[in-house]
Amino acid sequence: GIKMTSFESMMEFSQFKTNDQGLIPVIVQHYKTQEILMLAYMNEESFYETIKTGKMTYFSRSRQKLWVKGETSGHFQYVKSLTIDCDLDTLLAKVDQIGAACHTGNPTCFFQPLVGIDYDETNPLRIFESVYDTIADRKEN
Amino acid sequence: GIKMTSFESMMEFSQFKTNDQGLIPVIVQHYKTQEILMLAYMNEESFYETIKTGKMTYFSRSRQKLWVKGETSGHFQYVKSLTIDCDLDTLLAKVDQIGAACHTGNPTCFFQPLVGIDYDETNPLRIFESVYDTIADRKEN
Numbered sequence: 001g002i003k004m005t006s007f008e009s010m011m012e013f014s015q016f017k018t019n020d021q022g023l024i025p026v027i028v029q030h031y032k033t034q035e036i037l038m039l040a041y042m043n044e045e046s047f048y049e050t051i052k053t054g055k056m057t058y059f060s061r062s063r064q065k066l067w068v069k070g071e072t073s074g075h076f077q078y079v080k081s082l083t084i085d086c087d088l089d090t091l092l093a094k095v096d097q098i099g100a101a102c103h104t105g106n107p108t109c110f111f112q113p114l115v116g117i118d119y120d121e122t123n124p125l126r127i128f129e130s131v132y133d134t135i136a137d138r139k140e141n
Numbered sequence: 142g143i144k145m146t147s148f149e150s151m152m153e154f155s156q157f158k159t160n161d162q163g164l165i166p167v168i169v170q171h172y173k174t175q176e177i178l179m180l181a182y183m184n185e186e187s188f189y190e191t192i193k194t195g196k197m198t199y200f201s202r203s204r205q206k207l208w209v210k211g212e213t214s215g216h217f218q219y220v221k222s223l224t225i226d227c228d229l230d231t232l233l234a235k236v237d238q239i240g241a242a243c244h245t246g247n248p249t250c251f252f253q254p255l256v257g258i259d260y261d262e263t264n265p266l267r268i269f270e271s272v273y274d275t276i277a278d279r280k281e282n
Contacts, residue, residue: 116220
């Protein structure tokens with residue numbers, strides 16, 4: 001079925017510290033795996049659309065218009081929580097991601113290593129996550 | 142002792158897509174807990190300083206100068222990995238955080254909820270993490 005959840009925000013968009021285009025960056029994190037999926041930007045309208053619909057809605061800087069994430073791909077992001085940082089200039093969204101977050105088909109936009117090792121591969125938490133997901137999946141299916 | 146690790150980047154800063162101030166946003170995530178700590182910005186100099194020293198170094202937009210995170214507080218961030226996103230305009234840094242990431246004393250800058258519940262509290266992964274940290278701590282001490 002279609003999920004639809006409305007939230008009320010504890011703060012208004014006008015209280016946020018936006019950049020000179022009136023935008024605020026949003027870090028998008030998977031609510032369960034804690035994986036970082038992408039960074040996007042919101043203007044006032046997209047913030048309130050996100051809260052009203054429960055679906056992450058951004059302002060596309062390249063197309064200069066409102067962008068409901070997943071509207072063409074079906075890869076919606078359902079809002080689990082929104083948090084703001086200490087100086088009110090960045091949002092953190094925890095989401096349930098349908099399909100791949102990245103337009104390249106990668107699960108996350110951050111798939112190109114620059115330096116260091118991907119600790120995740122050897123992280124016992126990561127292994128536990130993977131086992132947990134399998135168990136949850138088997139329980140459901 | 143003093144940790145000092147040099148890295149070589151797979152890409153040069155000049156290949157990144159910076160904003161009109163020549164900066165690129167950096168999402169900072171704890172490499173172990175996966176918690177988002179802060180969002181900060183790097184210019185070219187701070188990027189290469191970060192790689193050279195292994196300590197997260199930003200460009201302070203308020204002070205308009207290089208900022209070695211932790212230089213006054215001692216709350217350094219040691220680089221575990223750096224990743225760039227699909228359109229080369231955002232970095233993800235996984236770090237080992239010494240002390241609190243936030244200048245307010247909070248472990249993370251994202252401590253002000255706007256909407257939704259903090260799923261972390263009931264997340265079995267989070268509970269596992271906490272148990273794991275305790276075990277790791279006991280092994281070390």
